[in-house]
Amino acid sequence: MTTSAQESVLDVISELLIERFEVPSEEVQASARMRDLLTDSLMVVEMAIAVHETLDVKVEEEELRSTTLAEFAEAVDARRTDR
Amino acid sequence: MIRRSPAVVTGLGLVTPAGCDRDTTWSAVVAGRATAAPDPALHDLPVSLSCRVPALDHPVLRRRGSAHLDPVDRFGLVAVAQALDQAGLDPGEWDGSRVAVVTGGGMGGLLTQDKALARLAERGPDFVSPYFLTGYLINMACANIALRLGVTGPALSTSTACASGTTALGLARDLLATGQCDIALVCGAEAAITRLTVTGFAQLGALSGTGSRPFDATRDGFVIAEGAGALVLERPDHAAARAARPLAHLIGYAASTDAHHLVSPHPEGRGAEQAVRAALADAGVAPEDVGHVNAHGTSTRQNDDIEAAVLRRVFPQRPPVTSAKGALGHTLGAAGVIEAALTVLALAEDTVPPTAGLDGTDTGMDIDVVSGTARRHPSSVAVSNSFGFGGHNAVAVLARA
Numbered sequence: 001m002t003t004s005a006q007e008s009v010l011d012v013i014s015e016l017l018i019e020r021f022e023v024p025s026e027e028v029q030a031s032a033r034m035r036d037l038l039t040d041s042l043m044v045v046e047m048a049i050a051v052h053e054t055l056d057v058k059v060e061e062e063e064l065r066s067t068t069l070a071e072f073a074e075a076v077d078a079r080r081t082d083r
Numbered sequence: 084m085i086r087r088s089p090a091v092v093t094g095l096g097l098v099t100p101a102g103c104d105r106d107t108t109w110s111a112v113v114a115g116r117a118t119a120a121p122d123p124a125l126h127d128l129p130v131s132l133s134c135r136v137p138a139l140d141h142p143v144l145r146r147r148g149s150a151h152l153d154p155v156d157r158f159g160l161v162a163v164a165q166a167l168d169q170a171g172l173d174p175g176e177w178d179g180s181r182v183a184v185v186t187g188g189g190m191g192g193l194l195t196q197d198k199a200l201a202r203l204a205e206r207g208p209d210f211v212s213p214y215f216l217t218g219y220l221i222n223m224a225c226a227n228i229a230l231r232l233g234v235t236g237p238a239l240s241t242s243t244a245c246a247s248g249t250t251a252l253g254l255a256r257d258l259l260a261t262g263q264c265d266i267a268l269v270c271g272a273e274a275a276i277t278r279l280t281v282t283g284f285a286q287l288g289a290l291s292g293t294g295s296r297p298f299d300a301t302r303d304g305f306v307i308a309e310g311a312g313a314l315v316l317e318r319p320d321h322a323a324a325r326a327a328r329p330l331a332h333l334i335g336y337a338a339s340t341d342a343h344h345l346v347s348p349h350p351e352g353r354g355a356e357q358a359v360r361a362a363l364a365d366a367g368v369a370p371e372d373v374g375h376v377n378a379h380g381t382s383t384r385q386n387d388d389i390e391a392a393v394l395r396r397v398f399p400q401r402p403p404v405t406s407a408k409g410a411l412g413h414t415l416g417a418a419g420v421i422e423a424a425l426t427v428l429a430l431a432e433d434t435v436p437p438t439a440g441l442d443g444t445d446t447g448m449d450i451d452v453v454s455g456t457a458r459r460h461p462s463s464v465a466v467s468n469s470f471g472f473g474g475h476n477a478v479a480v481l482a483r484a
Binding site for chain 2: 020021022023024039040042043045046049052053
């Protein structure tokens, strides 16, 4: 693989935002705040489920409200590599 | 004589198996083109025909938050957006507190329910989407329209099975007539072609495996369909004040209930006849004033027999009768608004569309069902019938503008 593990988690989450949540791709930047990308509370819950399902990592809704996309991807990745 | 005009129609929208807009739908209906096709999702069921809406795209569906809409909401939103566009109304500029929305639907977001049920069974409760209920509840087509368009007046959903759309029309008319709003958006929407629903209708013996042939001697059931219709209704003075051109007038409405059986119509059409006569009385017109009838005409043995007998008794002048269900199939709760919209077009175009699938009207019906090609036939008044499981009957009377 030419990309690092962290980049690929970022890619997966970015793809979920664009494909499953229909967030405009130009807004899906590493520095964007997750709570700005997931504009209502149901989207936050849905993203937690999607990450659990796609990456097999359980996340707290609070994490999704307090991180940027890059920070969130890093936190998810850390828990994947810990196992 | 037309007594009064409590509501004018200033816009209409259509999303049907024949096409995702007014013009393609109307041309297919006028051409008598049947849209039923074998449905791969139903291939191993006793009946596998359906009428599906083609791929749908519209600016109203490209806004943030559209990803989790059930198809029933998508159909409804697009039909309403088309109707508003034709009416020349901009939701950004209106006083939303003077606008109402009334939707009619029989089933709710069944595809969303199917997905959630599958997730619960396969993955467990943690994986059920929080969007399950927002997609499934039967009021959500209405809520989505209100939310996107800033409708802050009354927002109501009617559910009288296959009469739901016409019931919505009547309720909207009453909201206007009693001054509860200046504009009423009416939308019938249904997206219920699921394996379970089709099985349910098949178990009741209601579906045809060969095609929709309303009033035909060989008819053997309806073909399930999906879609939406929308009308913008306004009080005449409101439409006049903004120089909006009325497409037609909604001059009468009435409802009745069979109280006979949960799914079988009353054998003599007692409730249906009561509703037709009451709607004519509400409109202040005589049976002889009616130029044509848009029948419920499902293509089931029972419905068409009983409806034909009612039409024969009520309308001695034998006005032309048409059923859109030959072309579009049965859109269930959406049918009433779709068919009212087609009736508006028929009045405006002096045209009664043919009943697709009809080869020879059943013996003894003695009604003039238009078949083959569209008939040029100016009418000043037309009736649109809807009858639903549960014994619900709803009838609208429309007049040309």
